[in-house]
Amino acid sequence: MIRLFLVIALLFTSTFSFSQATTYNVDDLKVSWENTERNYQNTNQSLSVLTFENVGKMPFPASGWSLYFNLTNARIDEKDALKAKIERVNGDLFKIVPLSGFEGIKPGEKQKIQILTAQMKNISRLPLGFYLVWDQNPTKGINIKNSMVRSMVNNERQDMDIAANLYNENKIIEDIPAEKLTKVFPSPVTYQETGDDFILGADVQIISDATFIPEASMLAAELSNLLGKKILVNSGGAAKTIILKKDTISGDENYRLEVSKKEILIRASSPAGAFYGIQSLKTLLPAQAWKGQSKNIRVPGVSVEDGPRFGFRGFMMDVARNFQPKSEVLKVLDVMALYKLNVFHFHFNDDEGWRLEIPGLPELTEVGSQRGHTVDDKNNIVPSWGSGADTGVPSGSGFYSRADFIEILKYARDRHIRVIPEIETPGHARAAIKSMDARYEKMMKAGNLAGAERYLLHDQNDKSVYRSVQGWADNVINVALPSTYNFLEKVVDEIREMYAEAGAPLSTIHFGGDEVPEGVWQKSPAVKSLMESNPEIKNPDDLWYYYFAKVNELLKKRGLYLSGWEEIGLRKTQLDGRKHMLVNSAFVNDNFHVDVWKNSPGSAAEDLPYKMANAGYKVVLTSVTNFYLDMAANKSFEEPGLYWGGYVDTDKPFYFIPFDYYKNMKEDDAGNPLNRAVFKGKERLTEFGKSNIIGLQAPLWSETVKTPERLEYMLLPKLLALAERAWAKDPKWATETDTLIARELYNKAWSEFVNVLGKRELPRLDYYSGGYNYRIPTPGIIFKDGVFEANAQFPGFTIRYSLDGTEPTLKSKLYTDPVQNKGPVIFRLFNANGRGGRAVKALE
Numbered sequence: 001m002i003r004l005f006l007v008i009a010l011l012f013t014s015t016f017s018f019s020q021a022t023t024y025n026v027d028d029l030k031v032s033w034e035n036t037e038r039n040y041q042n043t044n045q046s047l048s049v050l051t052f053e054n055v056g057k058m059p060f061p062a063s064g065w066s067l068y069f070n071l072t073n074a075r076i077d078e079k080d081a082l083k084a085k086i087e088r089v090n091g092d093l094f095k096i097v098p099l100s101g102f103e104g105i106k107p108g109e110k111q112k113i114q115i116l117t118a119q120m121k122n123i124s125r126l127p128l129g130f131y132l133v134w135d136q137n138p139t140k141g142i143n144i145k146n147s148m149v150r151s152m153v154n155n156e157r158q159d160m161d162i163a164a165n166l167y168n169e170n171k172i173i174e175d176i177p178a179e180k181l182t183k184v185f186p187s188p189v190t191y192q193e194t195g196d197d198f199i200l201g202a203d204v205q206i207i208s209d210a211t212f213i214p215e216a217s218m219l220a221a222e223l224s225n226l227l228g229k230k231i232l233v234n235s236g237g238a239a240k241t242i243i244l245k246k247d248t249i250s251g252d253e254n255y256r257l258e259v260s261k262k263e264i265l266i267r268a269s270s271p272a273g274a275f276y277g278i279q280s281l282k283t284l285l286p287a288q289a290w291k292g293q294s295k296n297i298r299v300p301g302v303s304v305e306d307g308p309r310f311g312f313r314g315f316m317m318d319v320a321r322n323f324q325p326k327s328e329v330l331k332v333l334d335v336m337a338l339y340k341l342n343v344f345h346f347h348f349n350d351d352e353g354w355r356l357e358i359p360g361l362p363e364l365t366e367v368g369s370q371r372g373h374t375v376d377d378k379n380n381i382v383p384s385w386g387s388g389a390d391t392g393v394p395s396g397s398g399f400y401s402r403a404d405f406i407e408i409l410k411y412a413r414d415r416h417i418r419v420i421p422e423i424e425t426p427g428h429a430r431a432a433i434k435s436m437d438a439r440y441e442k443m444m445k446a447g448n449l450a451g452a453e454r455y456l457l458h459d460q461n462d463k464s465v466y467r468s469v470q471g472w473a474d475n476v477i478n479v480a481l482p483s484t485y486n487f488l489e490k491v492v493d494e495i496r497e498m499y500a501e502a503g504a505p506l507s508t509i510h511f512g513g514d515e516v517p518e519g520v521w522q523k524s525p526a527v528k529s530l531m532e533s534n535p536e537i538k539n540p541d542d543l544w545y546y547y548f549a550k551v552n553e554l555l556k557k558r559g560l561y562l563s564g565w566e567e568i569g570l571r572k573t574q575l576d577g578r579k580h581m582l583v584n585s586a587f588v589n590d591n592f593h594v595d596v597w598k599n600s601p602g603s604a605a606e607d608l609p610y611k612m613a614n615a616g617y618k619v620v621l622t623s624v625t626n627f628y629l630d631m632a633a634n635k636s637f638e639e640p641g642l643y644w645g646g647y648v649d650t651d652k653p654f655y656f657i658p659f660d661y662y663k664n665m666k667e668d669d670a671g672n673p674l675n676r677a678v679f680k681g682k683e684r685l686t687e688f689g690k691s692n693i694i695g696l697q698a699p700l701w702s703e704t705v706k707t708p709e710r711l712e713y714m715l716l717p718k719l720l721a722l723a724e725r726a727w728a729k730d731p732k733w734a735t736e737t738d739t740l741i742a743r744e745l746y747n748k749a750w751s752e753f754v755n756v757l758g759k760r761e762l763p764r765l766d767y768y769s770g771g772y773n774y775r776i777p778t779p780g781i782i783f784k785d786g787v788f789e790a791n792a793q794f795p796g797f798t799i800r801y802s803l804d805g806t807e808p809t810l811k812s813k814l815y816t817d818p819v820q821n822k823g824p825v826i827f828r829l830f831n832a833n834g835r836g837g838r839a840v841k842a843l844e
């Protein structure tokens with residue numbers, strides 16, 4: 001009888017919960033996540049409180065649901081272990097499942113759960129993308145519209161400490177009169193002002209050698225927009241001319257620029273050189289000219305001879321983690337071209353998305369480009385980085401059509417930017433794997449076994465267990481499958497056809513190669529069979545070299561060379577009972593180009609770029625310490641960006657010394673002063689190694705980048721420092737052996753650089769290509785002798801402040817002298833266009 005009563009009670013409870021679930025309006029559920037303690041119990045953990053609030057008129061059920069969200073890690077605090085549990089779904093997707101201790105929530109009431117995570121050092125680590133799934137309808141996710149995520153920790157003291165450090169750093173900056181600044185950017189090899197200015201008006205004509213007509217036409221179009229009248233090319237009869245002349249000048253990208261009262265003359269031996277001469281001419285123009293419709297523009301008289309230090313000056317754009325529209329890609333190419341960057345590394349696939357249409361493989365974009373709630377990844381892949389329950393929503397979902405990509409290629413081609421496509425493999429490939437799984441199922445249903453298996457990327461009988469750095473358990477392609485190479489050949493050939501149609505150069509394809517986790521391929525029947533038939537493969541680790549040897553041959557047959565992250569040139573070796581990654585000599589003579597990002601102090605890889613260059617690999621310095629643009633600018637909780645690789649502000653890429661970066665490395669990964677003992681015994685770059693450093697590259701990974709505005713905030717002005725270091729000759733401060741003299745030379749160069757940015761280039765970017773949302777720094781602030789003093793990283797920007805606790809606006813008081821006030825003082829920096837940065841409250 002008792003047993004029957006319990007069964008009836010259980011049925012009643014489950015039926016009651018289901019009834020509530022089917023009638024409760026999720027829009028009446030308010031979810032808030034509040035980070036309450038940064039260093040919980042003196043550990044590297046944060047404590048947060050998740051609050052469920054019922055703002056509706058019906059009770060919210062105690063069970064029968066799961067709450068999904070994106071975060072890097074989380075677990076229920078033991079105090080609330082009976083209320084709920086947290087499960088990782090995959091990657092950064094987690095769900096909270098209620099337990100017996102979770103009570104139903106009556107209308108107007110709340111229930112709280114305490115959660116532990118890794119330390120949340122800034123806003124980019126807070127959870128995103130909350131949505132609810134009812135147990136009775138597991139395929140349907142419902143976004144929580146009424147959600148809030150914030151930190152309850154008071155960060156004002158931290159911000160003041162950061163402001164004080166900035167103040168001391170900014171003290172070395174001299175305010176240089178605008179007329180004394182170099183007016184060509186990046187810094188040219190030689191530069192001289194003559195005082196013989198050219199007045200650019202609607203009566204100007206462009207005269208060009210036939211070789212440079214495309215470049216001349218682009219210049220004419222830009223000047224027409226600035227002057228409000230159509231500028232002609234080679235029409236004759238103009239009193240004032242801009243001349244593009246083919247001449248015997250050494251270096252394909254070199255040029256000479258002469259501006260006199262009568263004419264502007266650009267000489268070069270190739271279209272690329274003429275193009276860069278034009279970009280220098282554009283930076284000669286005052287920033288206000290880019291507002292358009294000027295009658296006359298004064299161009300300073302100069303004599304310039306110039307050419308780049310490195311032939312590879314690159315930017316990597318990740319559109320897989322979060323998608324960016326085609327218009328933003330073109331805008332990025334615009335700013336790259338202006339500052340003479342010539343390589344666009346296009347990271348279009350990863351675990352979280354495949355973003356390029358491949359004819360014949362529609363599932364790659366039908367499934368792999370769409371993120372949303374799913375139980376099986378058959379129609380779309382799981383939400384990541386807060387993309388939410390619904391598919392088709394930017395920035396989680398989206399792709400470039402074949403026509404879009406060809407347009408991007410043509411746009412880059414016309415601006416002398418070569419596009420390197422990255423097919424990220426064998427790891428970081430979940431979107432591709434799940435897309436081909438969906439294709440397999442579709443073809444099997446149609447009874448086409450051969451078609452189903454043709455492009456399959458994983459061994460269906462593989463029982464290997466692994467977890468990638470980003471939390472994925474199924475993101476590695478099986479390199480023992482012949483179908484894997486069918487897939488790669490198909491994708492490569494379709495991409496080559498797009499390049500051919502665009503008339504764009506293609507010399508290499510980047511195949512990724514990084515972060516394949518331990519445990520992969522260990523229990524794959526396909527791998528076991530390959531090892532039995534191929535005696536050179538002695539263990540699963542050897543599959544690495546098998547794979548890249550085959551990819552290399554695939555590319556060589558098509559006249560291409562292989563590019564990848566550093567792992568493509570490394571070998572996993574047992575040493576003292578532990579696995580180490582050592583330089584692999586097997587591929588040194590195969591023209592592998594490696595983007596080496598690992599150089600963090602204390603990582604044992606401080607010298608990896610130099611080791612690989614010394615060994616003979618062609619190395620692109622992509623150093624996390626100085627060039628990862630997705631890193632936050634500083635330690636402020638309010639500053640967006642990641643921080644696992646340190647903090648990267650505009651100075652980091654500027655003070656990077658390519659051939660001796662040990663010399664100027666100042667901080668560890670935590671942003672603390674560096675113990676230089678970490679460089680003891682590290683390999684130095686040889687003269688042979690120097691010949692293998694082919695250039696510099698800055699990547700912008702997009703985990704925290706969801707909008708064009710945020711992309712531009714993270715990109716600029718850091719990208720200008722990369723452009724300076726990649727184009728300009730080796731500065732004197734980099735080679736000076738006397739430490740004090742080197743510091744003085746650096747301080748002078750830094751002052752000149754930030755003056756150019758603050759008074760010329762950033763004001764130009766307020767208007768250029770429609771204007772960019774570059775980051776405006778927070779002001780430096782110090783409390784001294786009873787008053788607050790403030791300064792700015794960029795001369796030419798203004799500081800305003802308020803005394804009433806409100807955020808300063810353009811109507812607030814202009815800072816000119818130290819401020820004394822008994823109440824709060826809030827400072828904020830404004831650019832020349834009146835846009836403000838983040839405000840900082842000053843504390844004594």
